[in-house]
């Protein structure tokens with residue numbers, strides 16, 4: 001029987017590419033999403049991948065959603081914490097709501113999703129947790145104090161949990177994408193994108209969602225069993241750690 005992979009924010013953008021790549025690699029995939037029913041239905045119709053709606057910011061909804069996925073598809077072997085949002089603002093203008101929404105989704109979302117699958121992975125002595133952080137969690141970004149804090153927190157979470165999971169056959173790793181051509185990035189003013197962001201990327205282009213998806217497929221595989229607590233930096237040479 002094929003392993004079950006659950007991808008949060010798995011029906012659009014990078015997450016959609018991850019869901020599809022995992023399906024093509026032989027996994028039974030469940031793609032979670034927050035509210036865009038139209039995109040989710042289209043994604044299911046095009047790929048045959050089941051979509052499940054709940055917010056990763058809500059612990060109880062995560063526990064219920066994961067129980068539903070496991071009842072329908074089987075125990076989750078691979079969890080990809082990909083769902084994320086931006087609420088950009090210079091700090092002097094940032095509201096408490098902008099701070100809280102981003103922390104609740106991009107950081108607490110990892111706790112909310114990983115906690116309910118952790119015991120099962122420990123019992124089965126196998127698990128793969130893959131957290132999608134960001135270049136801006138590594139280097140910080142003006143206008144994104146909330147996002148940079150959450151994404152840096154994801155890396156700390158990854159390293160701590162990797163130590164706890166190692167003896168139980170669970171690996172926990174992170175991927176830090178640079179600028180990838182999804183709606184999140186296309187929402188940036190075109191002039192800013194072309195004149196300020198792309199010139200900072202040594203390879204001279206945005207990344208493709210599939211380039212991140214291929215990193216996920218590798219980290220999920222048995223071949224990556226000795227890799228845990230690590231971060232794959234995939235940013236076209238924009239920032240070295």
Ligand SMILES: NC(=O)c1ccc[n+]([C@@H]2O[C@H](COP(=O)([O-])OP(=O)(O)OC[C@H]3O[C@@H](n4cnc5c(N)ncnc54)[C@H](OP(=O)(O)O)[C@@H]3O)[C@@H](O)[C@H]2O)c1
Pocket residue numbers: 008009010011012013014015032033034035036037039054055056057082083084085105132133134135176177178179180181182183184185
């Ligand atoms: N794009 C980039 O250049 C870039 C760079 C570095 C890191 N990242 C990270 O990569 C991840 C994916 O980014 P993306 O550009 O693909 O984003 P995107 O195109 O905006 O898609 C975001 C996905 O996350 C889902 N989502 C948002 N809030 C959620 C919540 N509370 N609960 C469940 N699902 C939720 C959305 O669901 P709906 O469809 O229902 O809205 C959507 O499926 C994020 O963590 C982002 O921070 C992106």
